[in-house]
Amino acid sequence: PISVSPKNRWFKIPDDEKGYKLDLFCVPKHYEEDLDQVIIPHGLIMDRTERLARDIVRDMGGHHIVALCVLKGGYTFFADLLDYIKALNQNSDKSVPLTVDFIRLKSYCNDQSTNIVKVIGGDELSTLTGKNVLIVEDIVETGRTMETLLSLLSECNPKMVKVVSLLVKRTPRSSGYRPDYIGFEVPDSFLVGYALDYNEYFRDLSHICILNENAKEKYKV
Ligand code: IMP
Numbered sequence: 001p002i003s004v005s006p007k008n009r010w011f012k013i014p015d016d017e018k019g020y021k022l023d024l025f026c027v028p029k030h031y032e033e034d035l036d037q038v039i040i041p042h043g044l045i046m047d048r049t050e051r052l053a054r055d056i057v058r059d060m061g062g063h064h065i066v067a068l069c070v071l072k073g074g075y076t077f078f079a080d081l082l083d084y085i086k087a088l089n090q091n092s093d094k095s096v097p098l099t100v101d102f103i104r105l106k107s108y109c110n111d112q113s114t115n116i117v118k119v120i121g122g123d124e125l126s127t128l129t130g131k132n133v134l135i136v137e138d139i140v141e142t143g144r145t146m147e148t149l150l151s152l153l154s155e156c157n158p159k160m161v162k163v164v165s166l167l168v169k170r171t172p173r174s175s176g177y178r179p180d181y182i183g184f185e186v187p188d189s190f191l192v193g194y195a196l197d198y199n200e201y202f203r204d205l206s207h208i209c210i211l212n213e214n215a216k217e218k219y220k221v
């Protein structure tokens, strides 16, 4: 079981957040009709990620870290977060080795979480035995995906496990699970962009945006 450290804060985006008009930013032409507004601009994601990196190094910086990327949605955040951790490692007297691992989980169809969390591919989790593991996730909604992964991981006896999620959704469907580090707490809408997808679309969008109802129909499988 992982408890939330009170010293780690998150950026709260309120339910009545209006966001930003799409035409103030650069959005791919092929998605213009599908999005209502930009909710988290790319620059803000980067700035918040830089601070998460600092908090993580402060807490885990004494030990070798294995950063475990939860694919596919976590890949952009993972790459950017690791760049900031690397920058801290390169520019201070204290530094830790950082190695990477990947796991692929799938629990979504259209905009609904299914009850089954599938593990598809990735290395043997047993390589994490005795290591300090930082799980890097894009978004926690019900918390089921992360709880499943944590229980799988605990069977391999890692030395320490911390979870960082860029986003946590405020939703009545939550199991109550909270990651150790949270970038932003977001309203209960379906979000896309910055590697968050809707049936594989919108990973090629830099900003985090709210998907409109037309688009949910258009890209339905
Ligand atoms: P949970 O198991 O309900 O916490 O869901 C976690 C997973 O569902 C995340 O890793 C995402 O892949 C996916 N997910 C949940 N909400 C969203 C969303 O708003 N946009 C895109 N993917 C989402």
Ligand code: MG
Binding pocket: 070, 071, 072, 073, 074, 137, 138, 139
């Ligand atoms: Mg995910």
